[in-house]
Structure formats: C-alpha cells, structure tokens
Amino acid sequence: MKKQKIVFGTQYYRPPFPDRQAWSADLDLIVASGMNTVKLWAVWSWIERTAGFYYFEDLDELMDLCKAKGLQVVINIIPEGSPYWLERRHPDARYRSHDGLVLEFSGAANMPSGGWPGLCRDKAEVANLANRFLKEVARRYGSHPNLIALDVWNEPHIDPAFDYPDRIFCYCEYSKRKFVDWLKQKYESVDLINRTWHRAYAGWEDITAPTRFGTYPDMIDWRLFWLENHSNWLAERVQAVKEIAPETIAMTHVPFSGYFGGSGKGGLGQTLTDEFLLAQKVEQFGLTSFPKWLMQNDFVQHLMNVELVAAAACGKPFWQSELQSGGGLWGAYGSSVASAEEIRLWNWGALAGGAKGIMYWQWKPEPSGMESPGFGLTELDGQLSVRTKAAQAVARRVSDAEDLETATLLRPVNGIYVSRTSALFTFAAGRSDALYAASLYGVYRAFFDEGIPVRFIHGDQLRDSCGAELKTLYVPAALALSPDELDNLIAFVTDGGTLVVEACTGLFDHTGLLQPRSPLFEEAGGLKNQVVDSLDRLEITWADSGQTKKGFSGRYYRQTFNFREKDVEVLASFENGEAAVCLRRSGKGTIVWIGTLSSIAGQTRFTEERPMTKWAVRNGYTEIQSLCVPQNTFLRLFRSENASFGLIAINYNMEPVEVRVEAQNGSVSQNNITVIVPGRDGGYFKAG
Secondary structure (H helix, E strand, C coil), X not given: CCCCCCEEEEEEEECCECCHHHHHHHHHHHXXXXXXXXXXXXXXXXXXXXXXXXXXHHHHHHHHHHHHHCCEEEEEEECCCCCHHHHHHCHHHECEECCCCECCCEEECCEEEEEECCECCCCHHHHHHHHHHHHHHHHXXXXXXCEEEEEEEECCCCXXXXXXXXXXXXXXXXXXXXXHHXXXXXXXXXXXXXXXXXXXXXXXXXXXXXXXXXXXXXXXXXXXXXXXXXXXXXXXHXXXXXXXXXXXXXXXXXXXXXXXXXXXXXXXXXXXXXXXXXXXXXXXXXXXXXXHHHCCCCHHHHHHHHHHHHHHHCCCCXXXXXXXXXXXXXXXXXXXXXXXXXXXXXXXXXHHXXXXXXXXXXXXXXXXXXXXXXXXXXXXXXXXXXHHHHHHHHHHHHHHCHHHHCCXXXXXXXXXXXXXXXXXXXXXXXXXXXXXXXXXXXXXXXXXXXXXXXXXXXXXXXXXXXXXXXXXXXXXXXXXXXXXXXXXXXXXXXXXXXXXXXXXXXXXXXXXXXXXXXXHHHHHHCEEEEEEEEEEEEEEEEXXXXXXXXXXXXXXXXXXXXXXXXXXXXXXXXXXXXEEEEEEEECCEEEEEECCEHHHHHHCCCCCCCHHHCCCCCCCCCCEEEEECCCCEEEEEEECCCCCEEEEEEECCCCCEEEEEEECCCCCHHHCEEEEECCCEEEEEECC
C-alpha cells in the first residue's frame, strides 16, 4: 500500500470503545470523509490481562478492516495503562510524590480500561516487562501492510503530573538511587557537589533528591536528571520496537511544548516534557493541541506550540498528532465544542508550521467517563457533523495541492531563543516558570502581530545546522544561562548576527548562582557594573522621539549599568534618565540590550509599541525581497521540488486580505506571489 505523505486521519479505538458492531460502518464514514489514516490504541492492561498471555482479537479485526478499506494505521502503544498483576508484583515501583503520596492503580479520564498511571520504569524489572509488551505489539503488527508507524509513548510526561499539578514526581527508591548515580557521573566527587550545591556532605550516602523549593542547584539538577531520564525512557521504548520491527517508523507526540505549556504557563520542570530532548530519540515527532479547551481559543498559542515542537523536530517528519475536534474534558458542566471555522483554521496553522500529518482527537464522542461526551469529530450518534465536513474540505484542498506533500518549509532568518537553563531556573525559583513562558509568548506575539516570520532556536541548536541562516536573535527573560550558552551567543554576534537581549540575561549561571559580571555584557555589549531593581511596570522613552516622548513599557526587572564603553550608543532611557536600551557593534555583528522585560509587557499588552521586532529582518527570508502581510494574517514560505515558492497564508480576519511576496532581485518573476485569502480561512498558494 502506498503511504501518503500528508496524513489526514483520526484517533478511532481506545479500548473498549467504540463498540465492535459499529467498526465497519464507522471506518466507511472515515474513508468517505477524505481521511486516509486511523489511530488505534494498544493498552497493556487490556491486552496482557494475565502475565504472558495476550489478547489481540480486537486489534486483529480492526487491522483487517483497515486493510480492506484502504486505511493506513498508527498504533499507539500504552504501557501507562498497566495490568494489575504488575502492581501486585512490584508495589515498590509505584509513583511517589515529594510529600510521600503513593499512587495505586486506578482509572483515569483518558484511561477507561484502568491501570493508570502504571509504574516507574526506574525499577529495571518493570522496564523489562513494559518493553516485552512493546515488543509483542511490534511483533504482531510491525509487518502489517497498512501500519505506517508505532507511536511508542502517548504524550511523554511524568504521568501523574497532570492530575497532581502541585506535586513533583517520582521519589520512589529506584529513582532516588538512579539520581545519585547520575550525580556521581556528573560531579565525580562529593567535594565538587558540595561546592556546587553549597553543602557539607560527608559522603554520597548523605545525598538525596530535594523535596522542597528554596535552594536552586539541587532542584535544577533533580529536574535535569529527570529530563535526561525521560528521554532515555523514550529511547528504550524505541529500541524495543525497532529490535522487532526495524523497518517500522517509531514516533512519539508531546502533549504541548514543555517550555510554553498546555495553557501558556510553562511547566518543563513539572511535566518533564522537553521536546528538544525527546525529538532526538525518534524518527518522527508530533504534537497534541486542544486550542479551544486548553488555550483560551487563542490561535497564536496554537501556532506557537506548533512552531516550537516543529523546531524541536529540526527537519524530521512532524505531525499534528492530535487536534481538538469537538469539546474538551466534559465533566458535569460541559465544554465548549469547536466550530467548523475553528477546525479549518487549526488545520492551516498546523500545516503552516510544517506538519505532514493531521490526526484528530477523536472520531466519535467519548462514551464514558469525564471526557464524555467530549472530543468527537462526529455528532453524538456517530453521524457526520459540520466539523467533519470542514475537516474533509481541508483534506481535499491539500490533496489537490500536489507539491505540498514534498515542499520544504523555509527557515525564517529571525529567531527567538529558547533556553532549558532559564526554564528550569524559573521553575526552581518557586515554580515561577510561567514568567519564562510568558516572555516567549510576548515576543512571538509581537512578530505575529506585525506579520514578520520568525522561528524558535533552542540553546542546543544555535551552533549547529538548525541554527543556519539566522540573522537576528531575540533572547527573552533568559535569567539563567550556562557558560556554553553565553559563549554561543557571543559567537553569534561576532560572526555577524544581530542579538537582542533583555534585562538580566545570564544574571544566574546554570546552577542558579548569581553572576555579578557577565562576558556577554562586558565583552560584547561594552556594559559594566550592573545594578538590578524590580518594579511592576517601567516606562522607556526613545532618545530620538523629540517632544512626542514615544516609547514602550517594560515589566519586573530594571537593569542599569554604571559604565559604558565609548562606542556604546544609547537608544532609549528610563524615566530617571538612565540608559534603558543600548546598541554596540561587536565583531561583525550587533548587540542590543533592553534593560527591562519588554517581552512580558508585550504579553500582557501593557504597551502598544513593542520593541521586540525593531531589529528584525522584516521580509523574514533570505529568498525574498519583500512581503506584505496584513494584520491578523499568518504566513510561512515553502519551496517545492522544482525550486519554486509556495506559501501557506492564514487570515484570522472576517474580511478577505491580500498577501504579496516578491522574490529577491535576480530571481525569476514567476516566484512572485499575490493572493487573496478569504476571511477566517487559509490556503496553500504557489508562485507563477
């Protein structure tokens, strides 16, 4: 069976629903709706009810039906719904929180067959049994002609985190022991960890995982350990299925960007979902999005999650693996159901971010539990809805755009810097990671509002191929940075880039230790002897604004310097007259320092003018000379196999807008594009 490059499909089966008697008719409707793929769940508690004995009859029948109807299949393998004999055998591997809560198996809103949250894989026997289950699924279906991927981990996160957002996991004896072993590899001696953690341990036996906030280095290390531990858990799952089915794609999909969070409040240290580590372990990467349920129906939040996770994939195939299709978590009060218009806009948002697959959650409304009757793309009785028809219309339009399947998403030359160090520091600072998430959003929102293409660049990527072609880089609220990060940012400037940094960039190092002096400011910026204050709101005035006193607002931090090199240009001042924005040529490039968190002021709309885009390349791409993107319109550029341009444009306005792209001088005129994008719609448009 030919695998289609752009997947349009839906989650269909999570045991025990839907009922068997509806399978054939439902799959016929899925095909008639223009979809080519379904997702089926293989849940451990449902399949291996007795140790060593496997119940595959339902998946066998569904796989045969999909083959007969020409549907591709993705199987989601779910060890997190674990069989109850596992808990009886290994009760010491139950998840344990920082305050001693031990989680027994139960049902969950997304696990009707029970066994949630499973056991901690840090006990080797548990990991081996889970891997045995993964291998059995791969052995059963890996060679099936309609299988296109095994999704080995549904939304990687520490599983109790969603239901227990105020608790940190996992503190079982196996995780704590593994943490100490990790520390031994990192620090080599107790003396070195004493100097880093500011402790007086007599031996390794004194060291344990931190259970409260208050000091930075121990909590940062505890969360760093878990991020690496999680990515290694994923690698083990991939290895298990690839050992049995080496030709089958092994993938995963995250619930959201760990740096931004499902509702824009961060959470990297809580959920342990680091897309930039996880994507390295799989062949294909995906994202879950529930924009109306979790994102306050903010289309920009959806676009931001898409582009953050796609940036983590860094060229690997990327899918919108779950997309809201109906309501959200329902409960007794209900949940607002997506409209056909929203379905359409979310689709184009995912495609604009480079998605080569879109899978809805889910086909039918959930029949039981707190999710019922949420999430369905169909009506309550399983018949087609206006949402189904909207999804079908997008699928047909994309199918007609033949070269979109192979078109390459071009990289904007503007970047927003993402730092694991800063995200974990703000978490360690009393769960303040919402501040870092808000700063990322504030910058991204400014670029969206001004129609300037931008991309995310993680600290891990700046000096490799993923950071290629970057001209400008904005660094928001990076309160803590590692020495390597500082070196790479300085190198970016000296090599010719334009670097814009906010107040207190690198004020703390990667361990959370205050840094009174910074090579970034002193060597590159020509600024010394810093003074730091904090105010809720600050007003900054541009030096050349004359009598109009034009300026912008900042929030929280006010950083000033008592010494400036002679070649430092002051561009704006605080109300007290002290320099608030400075520019300096350094090496082949330019560094701009803004002495407050303008990104946060932008996120909270404290200010009409937002300086985040002031130094950006406004056309966004090296390949084009100019572009015209009206307000509330989103554009990303593609290159097809024949080297011509295409673009996806999304119009969030009620009325149609005109979008224009002009190729660079010397390019063929056929690469120029002028299109009218209908109101509340999007599309793929080709040059010529």
